[in-house]
Amino acid sequence: MLPETVARQIIADHQRHPRHTGPLSGVQGVTLDNPGCGDQVTVWADVQEGRIAGLTFTGQGCAISQSSASLMTVALTGKTVPEAHALAGQFRAMVMGEAPGDPQLGDLLALSGVSRLHARRKCALLAWRALERTLGTSSAPA
Template identity: 70%
Template sequence: MLPEALARQIITDHSQHPRGRGEIAGVPHATRENPGCGDQVTVWARVEGGRLLEVRFTGRGCAISQASASLMTQALAGKGLEEARALAARYRAMVMGEAPPDLALGDLVALEGVSRLHARRKCALLAWQALEAALAGPHE
């Protein structure tokens, strides 16, 4: 677990200066919305040879949803699909309070505190749900 001040700093940095923002033409994408708060995230996933070569997003919403999407693009780019799905499962378990923070999550552990904020869990998982839907699309 990261110190609270460091976690807050990572979340603020990624929400104010998101990495991986933008579209990728001609690749599968999916949009997910949180009707409870109005957050919306669209995720694009370029997959070649069973690897996530690039993950990008657009959207609007709270600091948690935008930081989660930004951190996700960095954590998953270049990973094999199975490795990416395993990392996503570990992240989801942490956010849901079902598992402790995992060092394999890197800076994603900054969002561990969301597990205690039930209403914010959906915000932290929104981009990941969009990615899952995008990956269900056709790939090479």
């Protein structure tokens, strides 16, 4: 787990300066929204030879949803699809409060506090659900 001040800094930085934004040419994006709070995200994944060669997003919403999307693109770009699914499962378990954050999650640990905020779990998982649909699975909870 990261110190709270460090976690807040990471979240704020990714909200203010999101990484890997904008559509990817040649791939279809998946758009999801959270009608409860108005968050929306579109995720594009370019998978080549079983590896995520490009991963981008666009969206609008709260700091949690937007920083989670940005952190996701950084963490998963270059990973194989099975590695991405495994990391997504670890992240989901942490956010849902089912498992402590694994150090392998790196900066994604900044969102570990979301597990205590039931209403914010959907915000943190929105981009991840879109990614799962983009990759052809939908195992992330709604």
